[in-house]
Amino acid sequence: xxxxxxxxxxxxxxxxxxxxxxxxxxxxxxxxxxxxxxxxxxxxxxxxxxxxxxxxxxxxxxxxxxxxxxxxxxxxxxxxxxxxxxxxxxxxxxxxxxxxxxxxxxxxxxxxxxxxxxxxxxxxxxxxxxxxxxxxxxxxxxxxxxxxxxxxxxxxxxxxxxxxxxxxxxxxxxxxxxxxxxxxxxxxxxxxxxxxxxxxxxxxxxxxxxxxxxxxxxxxxxxxxxxxxxxxxxxxxxxxxxxxxxxxxxxxxxxxxxxxxxxxxxxxxxxxxxxxxxxxxxxxxxxxxxxxxxxxxxxxxxxxxxxxxxxxxxxxxxxxxxxxxxxxxxxxxxxxxxxxxxxxxxxxxxxxxxxxxxxxxxxxxxxxxxxxxxxxxxxxxxxxxxxxxxxxxxxxxxxxxxxxxxxxxxxxxxxxxxxxxxxxxxxxxxxxxxxxxxxxxxxxxxxxxxxxxxxxxxxxxxxxxxxxxxxxxxxxxxxxxxxxxxxxxxxxxxxxxxxxxxxxxxxxxxxxxxxxxxxxxxxxxxxxxxxxxxxxxxxxxxxxxxxxxxxxxxxxxxxxxxxxxxxxxxxxxxxxxxxxxxxxxxxxxxxxxxxxxxxxxxxxxxxxxxxxxxxxxxxxxxxxxxxxxxxxxxxxxxxxxxxxxxxxxxxxxxxxxxxxxxxxxxxxxxxxxxxxxxxxxxxxxxxxxxxxxxxxxxxxxxxxxxxxxxxxxxxxxxxxxxxxxxxxxxxxxxxxxxxxxxxxxxxxxxxxxxxxxxxxxxxxxxxxxxx
Ligand SMILES: *[C@@H]1O[C@H](CO)[C@@H](O)[C@H](O)[C@H]1NC(C)=O
Ligand SMILES: *[C@@H]1O[C@H](CO)[C@@H](O)[C@H](O)[C@H]1NC(C)=O
Ligand SMILES: *[C@@H]1O[C@H](CO)[C@@H](O)[C@H](O)[C@H]1NC(C)=O
Ligand SMILES: *[C@@H]1O[C@H](CO)[C@@H](O)[C@H](O)[C@H]1NC(C)=O
Ligand SMILES: *[C@@H]1O[C@H](CO)[C@@H](O)[C@H](O)[C@H]1NC(C)=O
Numbered sequence: 001x002x003x004x005x006x007x008x009x010x011x012x013x014x015x016x017x018x019x020x021x022x023x024x025x026x027x028x029x030x031x032x033x034x035x036x037x038x039x040x041x042x043x044x045x046x047x048x049x050x051x052x053x054x055x056x057x058x059x060x061x062x063x064x065x066x067x068x069x070x071x072x073x074x075x076x077x078x079x080x081x082x083x084x085x086x087x088x089x090x091x092x093x094x095x096x097x098x099x100x101x102x103x104x105x106x107x108x109x110x111x112x113x114x115x116x117x118x119x120x121x122x123x124x125x126x127x128x129x130x131x132x133x134x135x136x137x138x139x140x141x142x143x144x145x146x147x148x149x150x151x152x153x154x155x156x157x158x159x160x161x162x163x164x165x166x167x168x169x170x171x172x173x174x175x176x177x178x179x180x181x182x183x184x185x186x187x188x189x190x191x192x193x194x195x196x197x198x199x200x201x202x203x204x205x206x207x208x209x210x211x212x213x214x215x216x217x218x219x220x221x222x223x224x225x226x227x228x229x230x231x232x233x234x235x236x237x238x239x240x241x242x243x244x245x246x247x248x249x250x251x252x253x254x255x256x257x258x259x260x261x262x263x264x265x266x267x268x269x270x271x272x273x274x275x276x277x278x279x280x281x282x283x284x285x286x287x288x289x290x291x292x293x294x295x296x297x298x299x300x301x302x303x304x305x306x307x308x309x310x311x312x313x314x315x316x317x318x319x320x321x322x323x324x325x326x327x328x329x330x331x332x333x334x335x336x337x338x339x340x341x342x343x344x345x346x347x348x349x350x351x352x353x354x355x356x357x358x359x360x361x362x363x364x365x366x367x368x369x370x371x372x373x374x375x376x377x378x379x380x381x382x383x384x385x386x387x388x389x390x391x392x393x394x395x396x397x398x399x400x401x402x403x404x405x406x407x408x409x410x411x412x413x414x415x416x417x418x419x420x421x422x423x424x425x426x427x428x429x430x431x432x433x434x435x436x437x438x439x440x441x442x443x444x445x446x447x448x449x450x451x452x453x454x455x456x457x458x459x460x461x462x463x464x465x466x467x468x469x470x471x472x473x474x475x476x477x478x479x480x481x482x483x484x485x486x487x488x489x490x491x492x493x494x495x496x497x498x499x500x501x502x503x504x505x506x507x508x509x510x511x512x513x514x515x516x517x518x519x520x521x522x523x524x525x526x527x528x529x530x531x532x533x534x535x536x537x538x539x540x541x542x543x544x545x546x547x548x549x550x551x552x553x554x555x556x557x558x559x560x561x562x563x564x565x566x567x568x569x570x571x572x573x574x575x576x577x578x579x580x581x582x583x584x585x586x587x588x589x590x591x592x593x594x595x596x597x598x599x600x601x602x603x604x605x606x607x608x609x610x611x612x613x614x615x616x617x618x619x620x621x622x623x624x625x626x627x628x629x630x631x632x633x634x635x636x637x638x639x640x641x642x643x644x645x646x647x648x649x650x651x652x653x654x655x656x657x658x659x660x661x662x663x664x665x666x667x668x669x670x671x672x673x674x675x676x677x678x679x680x681x682x683x684x685x686x687x688x689x690x691x692x693x694x695x696x697x698x699x700x701x702x703x704x705x706x707x708x709x710x711x712x713x714x715x716x717x718x719x720x721x722x723x724x725x726x727x728x729x730x731x732x733x734x735x736x737x738x739x740x741x742x743x744x745x746x747x748x749x750x751x752x753x754x755x756x757x758x759x760x761x762x763x764x765x766x767x768x769x770x771x
Contacts, residue, residue, distance in 0.1 A: 170535020
């Protein structure tokens with residue numbers, strides 16, 4: 001039995017505990033209250049970061065230096081430097097799936113935005129930027145609250161979603177290099193803060209990391225894993241598919257981090273590729289951040305790939321190539337023996353440390369207690385704000401794609417739906433809305449719960465336990481379907497079907513899902529509505545043509561507000577405008593080897609090509625597809641320019657005649673390119689009956705597809721809000737060097753003379769490039 005005194009003590013403890021947690025300081029260096037360490041030159045905030053870092057490194061012993069080369073970097077007490085954890089994740093919200101973030105203090109959760117593939121489907125750049133901003137703020141708040149040991153987030157994932165089976169495709173903005181490039185830059189700018197123009201001393205709110213560099217988009221296929229995979233990539237595909245997002249992430253986004261991938265590219269492990277890390281990223285693109293390996297990606301260079309003969313060779317290879325920190329302990333373990341064997345110099349280590357400590361300084365972690373600085377003042381109350389939760393809802397609503405609405409079954413009207421049947425394994429589990437790399441969300445609400453607030457008489461049956469749907473209670477489902485006015489089915493995939501290290505084998509819905517859906521549809525009083533939760537595309541040809549399936553929505557993994565978003569779309573409180581960011585292939589595509597990196601089709605061998613740019617087969621739904629409750633029409637305005645005279649600015653030596661009459665963009669130079677800009681105006685009309693946000697996608701096609709020209713290529717997009725009946729002009733600035741050019745077989749960018757066609761919807765507009 002407890003004495004009253006004990007209760008008293010316990011009460012005091014309970015009362016004090018939250019206060020004690022709140023008062024936690026974040027880790028930082030150069031504490032002015034310790035004069036012995038704060039007087040070091042590297043603590044002088046008036047000096048440039050470069051100078052401070054050089055001073056810091058000069059104080060370190062070789063052992064201390066080597067200890068800093070792993071993602072868990074120990075403290076250096078004699079210099080007042082705390083431990084640092086490089087690995088944190090924030091793909092679609094601050095997450096604890098890395099090592100640096102802990103939700104065990106007064107902040108128990110963070111805003112969980114939709115999985116990236118759905119956010120991309122909004123084709124709304126403003127939302128992408130705002131999500132980055134919100135994540136940066138929440139990450140900072142968590143750090144300031146003493147619940148983080150790092151501020152380096154290993155997001156975004158900007159590999160091209162090249163194969164529909166890829167388990168991590170959900171993490172990416174889809175299959176289009178231009179969309180992915182834009183997403184990358186905006187997410188990074190939002191997350192890092194707006195001081196990105198300040199060069200190598202620019203302050204960072206948080207640090208973003210573009211991954212996985214490069215040509216990594218396959219986890220496990222037919223016994224071949226990402227750890228051993230050697231991606232064979234042509235110069236043409238590298239230049240116009242795999243590299244653009246990384247180039248943009250660095251050049252436009254000013255990303256402070258890059259992660260080199262597990263796979264090899266044309267035989268060379270990316271983390272050991274000097275040409276990729278130093279010559280291309282740092283040299284050509286002007287990257288000045290840090291480069292981390294993926295986790296254990298250094299050890300595999302020796303252990304799994306046999307590329308390096310010894311552990312020391314692997315460590316020497318990566319540090320000489322330009323990698324700075326190893327996720328894992330391999331470099332920490334073998335760097336000393338590598339130095340002793342002459343495979344690594346202290347200079348190589350100093351180079352890496354320079355990049356690493358620069359980031360920590362730019363994050364403001366060497367300026368004394370950060371609570372006296374702008375970013376240090378971001379409070380715990382900035383996490384899970386109403387504003388951020390509204391943004392999560394907006395992103396989910398804007399991303400959701402209406403795939404079918406055959407008998408105008410949607411939107412549902414509250415007054416007509418007296419009873420609602422909700423069926424499916426994805427209907428009533430809030431975790432299934434999040435997708436991978438999620439942290440604990442601010443709120444949980446399932447689609448079923450959201451729908452219950454619209455229709456009192458809502459009856460629910462899972463139908464199958466999970467998306468695997470190995471067994472199904474079809475007869476109960478049929479019974480439920482016959483007893484209600486309307487039926488909504490929540491089907492699709494979950495993380496047991498697609499995730500990191502788990503690529504799919506099939507594209508059709510798993511297990512007995514199709515039987516369940518078809519049986520329910522045929523029994524129901526009215527055509528049913530199918531809501532698909534999945535990241536990767538599924539072949540639902542059966543549902544596309546089944547008359548008793550009236551409406552189909554794709555909702556990706558819509559995040560913490562996804563249940564509400566789906567309900568609002570179903571009941572017409574939001575007019576869907578999302579567009580598919582990836583081609584939905586038929587099941588027959590699974591005969592293509594996932595390891596075949598070629599983008600272009602090869603008719604001679606029956607290889608169909610990949611993505612909307614090159615796939616020659618008939619997709620189930622094409623890239624950019626998405627219906628609305630309104631009809632929209634497009635018209636190219638007559639004021640658009642239609643002839644580009646190259647004689648305005650281009651000297652003749654940029655002209656080459658090998659393949660066709662075309663100009664070498666590099667030889668033209670950026671000044672000449674700037675002069676060629678022109679304006680294209682597209683009139684867009686919402687014919688009603690509902691107001692709506694509508695992304696306008698502008699594509700380019702060439703007169704032919706010779707020499708690997710894409711069939712079409714997205715060159716611009718904008719999201720416009722139009723009231724029912726309203727018309728607006730959408731203006732695109734077209735820069736021929738950037739938007740009308742193509743990559744030739746040697747990987748060179750060229751601009752063809754002659755006709756080009758701009759396209760939006762079914763409308764085309766001809767442009768001529770003249771000498
Ligand atoms: C939170 O978790 C981290 C990592 O496990 C640990 O170091 C820290 O002490 C924990 N904090 C609290 C308040 O429990
Ligand atoms: C919800 O889904 C998660 C993730 O798949 C799973 O771990 C959990 O058991 C599910 N919860 C219920 C109640 O089925
Ligand atoms: C469903 O069946 C598949 C194939 O037989 C099996 O691999 C999987 O483990 C099963 N899943 C569940 C949840 O029972
Ligand atoms: C939209 O256009 C289609 C085809 O022209 C037509 O069948 C449909 O009724 C129109 N819908 C609205 C809402 O105007
Ligand atoms: C460029 O060519 C066009 C068409 O031949 C001609 O009208 C124009 O004057 C030329 N411009 C210059 C700067 O030579």
